[in-house]
Amino acid sequence: MKIVAVTSCPTGIAHTYMAAEALQMAAKELGHEIRVETQGSVGAENVITEEDLRQADAVIIAADTNVDKSRFTGLPVIEASVSEAIKDPKTLINKALNAKPKADLMQEVSRIKAEEKESRKGLYKHLMTGVSYMIPFVVAGGILIALGFAFGGIYVYENVGSFGEIIFSTGKLAFSLMVPVLAGYIAYSISDRPGLVPGFVGGALADKLGAGFIGALLAGLIAGYTVAFLKKYIKLPKSMQGLMPVLVLPVLSTLIMGLVMVLVLGGPVKSINDAMSAWLNNLQGSSAVLLGIVLGYMMAFDMGGPINKAAYAFGTATIAAGQPTPIMAAVMAAGIVPPLGLALATVIAKDKFTAAEIEAGKAGWVLGLSFITEGAIPFAAADPFRVIPSIMAGSAVTGALSMLFGCALAVPHGGIWVLFIPNVVTNLFFYILSIAIGTVVTALVLSILKKPVENSLPL
Structure with missing residues (x-):
């Protein structure tokens, strides 16, 4: 039997590859063929091809982040966490091979979304998807800032145009994107690509208003669920359906996001953020x-x-x-x-x-x-x-x-x-x-x- 699988953890460093290795070893012991696509910190590796999909008998998605399932239409698909794949890969493989193909992808997506809405694990997945996209910005930005200080001294930012200042400024820019990226990809996890615009804008507003990390978390969730709500209740004629993803959803959701962040959440969350920062700074x-x-x-x-x-x-x-x-x-x-x-x-x-x-x-x-x-x-x-x-x-x-x-x-x-x-x-x-x-x-x-x-x- 031929199986295809995708593994992905929030950081994309260790669990992603440990789960892949566990599935490969278990498949070999059971006498099956498997191709595992790892969606790690360096991007997708060992990518599943069209030929793999044509030959596949089942699909395993072992992930703690959002994974696009649209390419697996018509195939039996089971989902699990990366830890399940590491601990008990044989059970997952047998479960996948005994699963029934999905007759209607749209019905299956709706069922999965309904389950996630009722499950804490679903909320955790959305948050961790945002964190997984944010981490490379934080790491790259933080280390480049440190290197800037190393080359240019503690006042490197005063020597505009110097080698150290260029490194420092580049790192600071990468670092500043962490809040919009966090919010944007939380929203993306909830409502796919239409959630990116309000998510990024909400995150940028959270940063501008001083709401910081907490504000970005809330902005991502609000943006994602706002788009999901609009998609569900706004119905356009078939001739105008093409306007939904490029005009209606981005404009309405971003407008709502801006009003909520500026008029409702920005001030209170900034106060919470400032209080937390003061508490942390005073810890002794x-x-x-x-x-x-x-x-x-x-x-x-x-x-x-x-x-x-x-x-x-x-x-x-x-x-x-x-x-x-x-x-x-x-x-x-x-x-x-x-x-x-x-x-x-x-x-x-x-x-x-x-x-x-x-x-x-x-x-x-x-x-x-x-x-x-x-x-x-x-x-x-x-x-x-x-x-x-x-x-x-x-x-x-x-x-x-x-x-x-x-x-x-x-x-x-x-x-x-x-x-x-x-x-x-x-x-x-x-x-x-x-x-x-x-x-x-x-x-x-x-x-x-x-x-x-x-x-x-x-x-």
């Missing part, structure tokens, strides 16, 4: 440490899942114009620790890990240093009740120490590799110390909790 002592602990727990608990992504989105929202923030520092440090701690545990307690786990630990060093928390998933899947508490303990300690030491970070990704760019991190030594201590805590806790295994390597 025990309050800062407590927030660091909570962020650490969240980053480690599901290793790239919705709780992890919520903490990460919170961290990126605190970055303004590339200035270092303690929240982002705690978030990235806590996300680095789980794979590092597990890798260290495989070194200091080899008798408690299988040969395969020790090999996975070697990759854990690179994944952890690169801020890919998902590197802990193979260990957690094999022994969740010992691994998850261990990594949560290490990440919580790291988050708390990072906040206590007053560390701050100006970029939202890159792991250890970006820390040595000038002006990227505040209190570099203590930041690295926080990560090191959390790594050791995770390794020691897990070494104590785990029991020796029979097929382990000798110490």
Whole structure:
């Protein structure tokens, strides 16, 4: 049997490719042929062709973001999260092969939208679609801003036309687009392409009015559902249907979006945003440490899942114009620790890990240093009740120490590799110390909790 599949996670880095690999291995074991298109951070790879679709017996969409399903008309399609594909790919494959083809695509799309409306997972998908498109802008902008400071000094923006200022300005522009992009693609996830215009405009207004990240989230949701409402209730003659996507929907939805943001939401959300910023800026002592602990727990608990992504989105929202923030520092440090701690545990307690786990630990060093928390998933899947508490303990300690030491970070990704760019991190030594201590805590806790295994390597 021939299967085609699409995998996509919000960040497009780890889960996307882990799900693809799991499906490929399971299909091979079951004796089926599969082609998996990965929609990752670098765009679509191994793209499904027309010939693949003609030969396909079933379709699997393992995604936590919005995926266009229009090309799969007439084929049996099943949908799942990327974590389901990683944990139980064989079940998904069998389910897909036993599914019935979709007789009416429009009816199926309507059914899916109705289910999403009633499901929290649907709302989560819309938000994560926006976040997945936003992250490259945040990462590119943040790192270019830092490089601008590195080449041109702390007052680089005063030397207009210099090499450093050009890099700085380019990064600042990329960074400033994160709010409109977030809103635009949340709206896109809800109502497809007609949602882009009101979504982007709503996000731009949120940025202009000072409503920031929270305003963009609300703008994206309002824009998306406004377009969906207009599409449902505005009926034009067939001869005028072509005006709906290019004239009626963009104009009406954007007008509504502008009125809502300026007259209703802008002021109150700005007040909330300002209050939150003031609270974060005034965090000291025990309050800062407590927030660091909570962020650490969240980053480690599901290793790239919705709780992890919520903490990460919170961290990126605190970055303004590339200035270092303690929240982002705690978030990235806590996300680095789980794979590092597990890798260290495989070194200091080899008798408690299988040969395969020790090999996975070697990759854990690179994944952890690169801020890919998902590197802990193979260990957690094999022994969740010992691994998850261990990594949560290490990440919580790291988050708390990072906040206590007053560390701050100006970029939202890159792991250890970006820390040595000038002006990227505040209190570099203590930041690295926080990560090191959390790594050791995770390794020691897990070494104590785990029991020796029979097929382990000798110490």
